Amino acid sequence: MDLAAAPPALLVRRHLYLGGAWADPTGTEPIDVENPASGETVGQVPAGTPADVDRAVAAARAAFPGWAATAPAERAAHLDRLLAALTARADDIARTVALELGTPLKLAARVQTSLPLTVLRDCVELAARPPAEETIGNSLVVREPVGVVGAITPWNYPLHQVVAKLAPALAAGCTVVLKPSELTPLTAYLLFDAIAEAGLPAGVVNLVPGTGPVVGEALAAHPDVDMVSFTGSTATGRRIAHLAADRIARVALELGGKSANLILADADLPTAVKVGVGNALLNSGQTCTAWTRMLVHRDRYDEALDLVARAAAAYRPGDPFDPDTRLGPLVSAAQAERVRGHVDRALADGARLVCGGPDAPLPPRGHFVAPTVLADVHPDSALAQEEVFGPVLAVIPFGDDDEAVAIANNSRYGLAGAVWSADADRALAVARRLRTGQVDVNGGGFNPRAPFGGYKQSGLGRELGPYGIDEFREIKAIQR
Incomplete structure (x- = not known):
């Protein structure tokens, strides 16, 4: 066939x-x-x-x-x-x-x-x-x-x-x-x-x-x-x-989930960003485990935003049967409208648009939303707290490991997450502190035999x- x-x-x-x-x-x-x-x-x-x-x-x-x-x-x-x-x-x-x-x-x-x-x-x-x-x-x-x-x-x-x-x-x-x-x-x-x-x-x-x-x-x-x-x-x-x-x-x-991707100061930043963007945009962001909050150390924040913008730009929306398409539509008109509403609210709340957004070009038909990255997202804002279920990534800066863990755990959800560090022991120590059902360390692959489920809501x-x-x-x- x-x-x-x-x-x-x-x-x-x-x-x-x-x-x-x-x-x-x-x-x-x-x-x-x-x-x-x-x-x-x-x-x-x-x-x-x-x-x-x-x-x-x-x-x-x-x-x-x-x-x-x-x-x-x-x-x-x-x-x-x-x-x-x-x-x-x-x-x-x-x-x-x-x-x-x-x-x-x-x-x-x-x-x-x-x-x-x-x-x-x-x-x-x-x-x-x-x-x-x-x-x-x-x-x-x-x-x-x-x-x-x-x-x-x-x-x-x-x-x-x-x-x-x-x-x-x-x-x-x-x-x-x-x-x-x-x-x-x-x-x-x-x-x-x-x-x-x-x-x-x-x-x-x-x-x-x-x-x-x-x-x-x-x-x-x-x-x-x-x-x-x-x-x-x-x-x-x-x-x-x-x-x-x-x-x-x-x-x-x-x-639901609102998973955090913690990129510590000593992480392999290009790899962490590339994998993190791919995870957030998987299935057009319609994935409960998606790492939709990217937490980046302040010393590497601007560098990370440049990398994020380039990575997200590679996800071209289009016909699912076109072999060059990397981002399909959202499942329904109602879902697409809901996701656009989250973006509009985040911009009104003071988030900074890095790429995508309401004016990005899209296919003429279908329920598409452009891959959208928003920076300077406050950890208590709606975008950082609510599950969007679309191709939208919030980028949040932090100062040290304790602050990163506090931001990650500042959620009513606890389904998944990730930690990146050049020091494997440090990454594991941070992973143990996250109140979530699964954590990937330095890109650890999904294991279909491991227990899958969440904490909290x-x-x-x-x-x-x-x-x-x-x-x-x-x-x-x-x-x-």
């Missing part, structure tokens, strides 16, 4: 996936799927209803005892067949993500497609291992699957965020009802095509597309859903936590690797 081939004119999916088969929805309303690079409708999926959620949860509940009792090696074999079926669709996945989200095609293939396949491959291996048991005195401590999981996933990584919930939940012995984002549902349908081909037992995985206020709320509040796993905004996570709390259901929440629980599977288990003590 030609990866860059033009996508079909309209992708229409008319069914839900319930009890191991494609099924008609109870409602008749469709959801239009937009190409954010052009504003054109490129697909449709059904708008699920609470009645559809009831059907999906009933199927998952009926399938749970058998799946929970399935031997770990057999569950791993099912996941391995899913991995093969999904891998065969890798080109279609990359093209679909580029179409419905606007991620440049090269990035869609390298990150949006390859990363979830890596996560699924790891889960195949981990699923084959029986859960650990231990003896404490006269007690045998065992781990068991939590039950039916409601998975509610976001639009910015439409396959990875699904696989990061679905694969470990299945590995743990849980059954799942998935509600993907209504902005990027077509990628989830490719996943369920693979699920159908792989022949997972009926009811183990179910799909109900729809909106958050309808399907998401029905799933989060459903009395037969034992656990809700959600990735998205902190505001929506708070609502889901309330719905689940009303019935004392477990939640795992992967929420960035969420509850952990995803990925063995920690991600344990999130979907209960702990039982048996006295003998």
Whole structure:
């Protein structure tokens, strides 16, 4: 298949996936799927209803005892067949993500497609291992699957965020009802095509597309859903936590971030800036872990701003299917408008425009925002405190390590961050002081087996690797 081939004119999916088969929805309303690079409708999926959620949860509940009792090696074999079926669709996945989200095609293939396949491959291996048991005195401590999981996933990584919930939940012995984002549902349908081909037992995985206020709320509040796993905004996570709390259901929440990139005085400045800008602009800034606050020692601040401006200028906005494009559109007109509002407010608050901004040239169509760098951003300002979720970088000066740590920790979020220093021990010492779930030291690479999650309002629980599977288990003590 030609990866860059033009996508079909309209992708229409008319069914839900319930009890191991494609099924008609109870409602008749469709959801239009937009190409954010052009504003054109490129697909449709059904708008699920609470009645559809009831059907999906009933199927998952009926399938749970058998799946929970399935031997770990057999569950791993099912996941391995899913991995093969999904891998065969890798080109279609990359093209679909580029179409419905606007991620440049090269990035869609390298990150949006390859990363979830890596996560699924790891889960195949981990699923084959029986859960650990231990003896404490006269007690045998065992781990068991939590039950039916409601998975509610976001639009910015439409396959990875699904696989990061679905694969470990299945590995743990849980059954799942998935509600993907209504902005990027077509990628989830490719996943369920693979699920159908792989022949997972009926009811183990179910799909109900729809909106958050309808399907998401029905799933989060459903009395037969034992656990809700959600990735998205902190505001929506708070609502889901309330719905689940009303019935004392477990939640795992992967929420917002406002991560700081600390570039200490002795750092390799060109490398730190280049990597930092790339991280902040990844997926057009629509990444919860993005290092959107760049903290630079005052002695190197002006030099850093020059480097930042040159690095950001290399991210040319354009058609996601153009191989020269490095920055795609934002997912929707509303998201683009929201990001522009953050920039306008920051300029009104006294931030200095380094590059980009409201007058920068953009493609004539689509929901584009220019890569924008703002300097002299006050640590307490809205731009330094609020998640923008767009290609906007705030640069903040500091005087010493203590001030850098104080600025970094001056946030209600705590998801990710970075530290750069020529002294590895110094960088590690600073990293330990950051109140955040992940920290990269001198460009340390992302590890898909390490625990992923946040402190403070960035969420509850952990995803990925063995920690991600344990999130979907209960702990039982048996006295003998």
